[in-house]
Amino acid sequence: MHDKTLTQLKAGLDAGDFSARELTEHLLARIEQLDPRLNSFVTRTAEQARAQADAADQARAAGTNAPLAGLPLAHKDIFCTDGVRTACGSRMLDNFVAPYDATVVEKMQAAGAVMLGKTNMDEFAMGSSNETSYYGPARNPWNTDKVPGGSSGGSAAAVAARLTPAATGTDTGGSIRQPAALNGLTGLKPTYGRVSRWGMIAFASSLDQAGPLARTAEDCALLLGAMAGHDPKDSTCVDRPVEDYSAALTGDIQGLKIGLPEQFFPEHLDGRIGDATREAVRELEKRGAKVQWVSLPHLDLSVPAYYVIAPAEASSNLARFDGVRYGYRCAQPQSLEDLYKRSRAEGFGSEVKRRILVGTYALSEGYYEAYYGRAQRVRTRIRDDFQKALSEVDVLLGPTAPECAFDIGAKTDDPVTMYMQDVFTIAVNLAGLPALSMPAGLVDGLPVGVQAIGDYFREGRILNLAHAFQQATDWHEKAPAFGGEA
Amino acid sequence: MAIDHTTVERTAHLARIRLEDGDAEDLYGRLNEILGLVDQLQQADVDGIEPMAHPLDLDQPLRPDEVTASDNRDKILRLAPAEEDGCFLVPRVIE
Numbered sequence A: 001m002h003d004k005t006l007t008q009l010k011a012g013l014d015a016g017d018f019s020a021r022e023l024t025e026h027l028l029a030r031i032e033q034l035d036p037r038l039n040s041f042v043t044r045t046a047e048q049a050r051a052q053a054d055a056a057d058q059a060r061a062a063g064t065n066a067p068l069a070g071l072p073l074a075h076k077d078i079f080c081t082d083g084v085r086t087a088c089g090s091r092m093l094d095n096f097v098a099p100y101d102a103t104v105v106e107k108m109q110a111a112g113a114v115m116l117g118k119t120n121m122d123e124f125a126m127g128s129s130n131e132t133s134y135y136g137p138a139r140n141p142w143n144t145d146k147v148p149g150g151s152s153g154g155s156a157a158a159v160a161a162r163l164t165p166a167a168t169g170t171d172t173g174g175s176i177r178q179p180a181a182l183n184g185l186t187g188l189k190p191t192y193g194r195v196s197r198w199g200m201i202a203f204a205s206s207l208d209q210a211g212p213l214a215r216t217a218e219d220c221a222l223l224l225g226a227m228a229g230h231d232p233k234d235s236t237c238v239d240r241p242v243e244d245y246s247a248a249l250t251g252d253i254q255g256l257k258i259g260l261p262e263q264f265f266p267e268h269l270d271g272r273i274g275d276a277t278r279e280a281v282r283e284l285e286k287r288g289a290k291v292q293w294v295s296l297p298h299l300d301l302s303v304p305a306y307y308v309i310a311p312a313e314a315s316s317n318l319a320r321f322d323g324v325r326y327g328y329r330c331a332q333p334q335s336l337e338d339l340y341k342r343s344r345a346e347g348f349g350s351e352v353k354r355r356i357l358v359g360t361y362a363l364s365e366g367y368y369e370a371y372y373g374r375a376q377r378v379r380t381r382i383r384d385d386f387q388k389a390l391s392e393v394d395v396l397l398g399p400t401a402p403e404c405a406f407d408i409g410a411k412t413d414d415p416v417t418m419y420m421q422d423v424f425t426i427a428v429n430l431a432g433l434p435a436l437s438m439p440a441g442l443v444d445g446l447p448v449g450v451q452a453i454g455d456y457f458r459e460g461r462i463l464n465l466a467h468a469f470q471q472a473t474d475w476h477e478k479a480p481a482f483g484g485e486a
Numbered sequence B: 001m002a003i004d005h006t007t008v009e010r011t012a013h014l015a016r017i018r019l020e021d022g023d024a025e026d027l028y029g030r031l032n033e034i035l036g037l038v039d040q041l042q043q044a045d046v047d048g049i050e051p052m053a054h055p056l057d058l059d060q061p062l063r064p065d066e067v068t069a070s071d072n073r074d075k076i077l078r079l080a081p082a083e084e085d086g087c088f089l090v091p092r093v094i095e
Helices: A006-015 A020-037 A046-061 A103-110 A153-160 A177-183 A217-227 A271-286 A299-320 A336-347 A350-362 A368-392 A415-422 A426-431 A459-472 B005-014 B024-043 B073-077
Strands: A041-044 A072-076 A114-119 A166-170 A186-189 A210-214 A257-261 A290-294 A395-399 A435-443 A446-454
Touching: A006 A020, A006 A217, A020 A041, A020 A046, A020 A072, A020 A114, A041 A153, A046 A114, A072 A103, A072 A153, A103 A114, A103 A217, A114 A153, A153 A166, A153 A177, A153 A210, A166 A217, A177 A186, A177 A435, A177 A446, A186 A217, A186 A459, A210 A217, A217 A435, A217 A459, A257 A271, A257 A368, A271 A290, A271 A395, A271 A435, A271 A446, A271 A459, A290 A368, A299 A350, A299 A368, A299 A415, A299 A426, A299 B024, A350 A368, A350 B005, A350 B024, A368 A395, A368 A426, A368 B024, A395 A459, A415 B024, A435 A459, A446 A459, B005 B024
Parallel strands: A072 A114, A072 A166, A257 A290, A257 A395
Antiparallel strands: A041 A114, A166 A210, A186 A210, A186 A435, A395 A446, A435 A446
């Protein structure tokens, strides 16, 4: 059962081939047996999963059928879950049990999904390798000496290892797309404002967005349909009808105009990743797409702009963790200031502290305009570049990440090299556009991802492009050998 | 713009993070590497360009002016490291 996609599992449940309870038991056993080698889950919720599966079976027997009834998934541990710990990869929240469910969690539950557990992640979603997690790194099932990417690394590793058919993630600078690429999955970051962020622990509020990780575009369409929609509890969540994403998957891309930004194919790009991307482009051309070169002239400034804007917003968002109302408190504080300073020094890991300090500095008196003001103006330039390119073509295409999964520990001593992992994904968050990563090859036995970027609220169009590609190729069906014995 | 030890210490105070003696040296190096990266912004031509704070040009939506807040005081207080009589406890701030 674990080899099936979400869409195939839905068909199996509908046909009565197996029950939601049987499916859930199978995956819970698989997680218990295999996850000690991956560390992709930080919390397992077996009892709740069994209860939700039984409820789904009963609802199905009674003739009601919610869109995700009985389908298992895992939530990134950034989404608050009522009564189940939400630690966000941090010692700061190691003891935090949210008093409510995030809207995404609530919506998935209302759609009938079964929560198997909460997945590992970089601390407060700050990282590209899952190595900043307080709970230790998750491992890549394609090669367990390699990182699964980040920050949604646990979600991606769990789906790739067939421990769950789908998982939620969040993407502030590439945190859904890069792990999807490194694990051979399809992962979608929707348009900023498409999915509610209520109950999703904030990192950088003008960039954060939630989305699905699964094996296929078809599965992502199904999941996004359940996740998206207006939420009065999130003032940035757009009140606009949700497209029928599954209906958008016609597989027809005849005449679709694809732009290749020249900056996505720099001279120093790993040739094998460039080749896999060009091969995907040829496949899409065969299916009727029209391809042309375009330019995003300010793309090289996206990483510098992001590393001012994201830390600045993080320094403000993470000010709430003060040791007073919830979360970690240091032992025997001598004064209120001592309580704040030691709780934060001991509760946060080193990457989170670095980003808070960079953000605080960028916003401090005398530096605000030179850093934050300038980064916001560069952001305008980057958005304008995208708008110009997307007035010429329908979709932009390029590699998702500059390299395949790298060794655990290889970049932990060098934050700036780690930041460059997101060189092709970050600009999309700055502009607020939707984008997905889809599997498009293997290099030395490790997956390569190709990124498709659409115009605002055109998730259906990029999902259809990925669907057309997945009808013509079988990269999305490749599975790691890991766990094949179980 | 490289930063010196005094600036790092002042910034850490503003962020209310105690610097550990052991990792202070490492932190100066790392912060300066990151600032070296973001200093590329100084080359950008942004004359006359408006700053962008948010991806969508949206009006701030308003909701009806009705009481909606849920009362889960007890649930929230149970999360506090220290509480008493419905209040969060902190070290004495008024002598």
